[in-house]
Amino acid sequence: MKQKMQKPDKREYTLMIVPHHGKSVFSLRIPIKIVKYAAVTLGICLTILSGTMLNYRYQANIATQEKIELVQLREVSSKQNVELEELAKATAELQDNMNRLNQLDSDLRRMVNSEESAAVSRSAPVRIANYNGQGGPEVKPDIKQLTTLVNELKASVSEREKSLSNLKDALIEKNERLAVTPSIWPTNGEVSSRFGWRSSPWGMGSSWHPGIDIANDIGTPIVAAADGTVVNSGWYGGYGKMIEIDHGNGIVTIYGHNSRNLVEAGQRVKKGETIAHMGSTGISTGPHLHYEVRVNGTAVNPSTFL
Incomplete structure (x- = not known):
């Protein structure tokens, strides 16, 4: 069975322009095909234009957001740069302090x-x-x-x-x-006799003197030459009223001929603390302090510690 041949659409649209005052009428015939083509073309154009507008608005929004973010990043970056500079200065100052x-x-x-x-x-x-x-x-x-x-x-x-x-x-x-090192003078006064051999004050030839004598008025304060523990405080033969202090490490100091002892055996004393008053007790020719330093039991020259 033969297919029927579709006849071309020959319809037309007539556009008439009727002027005033009896002038001739102008008419324009437009084939239906051209109208259809024009409508399709217009639709395509409108679709493209709408898509373009939507894309433009989308891109514009993105650009606006990016601009805002860029401004914010610049502000943050500027603030961080300032903080970084301050941190660098503070770190440099810290370095100077460390040096x-x-x-x-x-x-x-x-x-x-x-x-x-x-x-x-x-x-x-x-x-x-x-x-x-x-x-x-x-x-x-x-x-x-x-x-x-x-x-x-x-x-x-x-x-x-x-x-x-x-x-x-x-x-x-x-x-x-x-x-604990006896490194200070135990009292004020004049050194009347030094460490070593000396002429006997009683005219009995030479004698060994194991310390130094410091003469002054009775009652002159006597201080501990170093920190230590009092091991003896009382009368001891020719020394009269005597104080003996153990400073540890084998070092002992002795303070003799006192008029009054102010500390007792077993008492801890500090360097410079007043422990007695000067006198002339025991075998003595006048008020003075007999001061000795002993290391491991042997008397040594106190001047080496002063």
């Missing part, structure tokens, strides 16, 4: 002047970038530099704490040694 501590540690160790603390600090200075252009061109700090510097400062602080702790122990030990 001063290093120098102070070294100076203190030289002042201690002992074998166990003579070595200078092993805490090396921390390197730092020239953030302020000192000694070279200006360099902007960055996170990596500051992180490295902070880590170095942490290590330096640890070394500093250890070093100062050792120095503190050394100073405490030295102070303890000084405290």
Whole structure:
């Protein structure tokens, strides 16, 4: 069965323009095909235009959001740069303080002047970038530099704490040694007799004098030459009223011919503490203090400790 041939659509639209005042009428015939093509084309154009407008609005919204975010990021970045600069300055100041501590540690160790603390600090200075252009061109700090510097400062602080702790122990030990070392004069006055051989004050030739005599008025205060424990306080033969103090490490001091003892056996005394008053008890030719220093039982010249 033969298919029927579709006849072409020959319809037309007539567009008429009727002027006033009896002028001739203008007419325009438009085939239906052209109208259809025009409608399709217009639809396509409107669709494309609508899509373009929607895409434009979408892109415009994205651009607006990105602009807002960019402004916010710039503000945050500007604020972070300021904070970074302040952190760099604070870190640089901290570094300067650490360097001063290093120098102070070294100076203190030289002042201690002992074998166990003579070595200078092993805490090396921390390197730092020239953030302020000192000694070279200006360099902007960055996170990596500051992180490295902070880590170095942490290590330096640890070394500093250890070093100062050792120095503190050394100073405490030295102070303890000084405290128990008879290193001060036990009283005021004139040295009337020194350590060693001397002419006997009673005209009996030469005699060995195991200490020094310091003459002054009766009642002149006598102080402990170092920290220690009183082991004897009372009358002891030719020494008269005598005090004996044990300072440890085999060191003992003796204070004789006192008019009055102010401490008792077993009592702890401090360096510089008044322990007696000067007198002339025992075998004596006048008011004075007989002062002895003994090391492991042997009398030594007290002047070597003063």
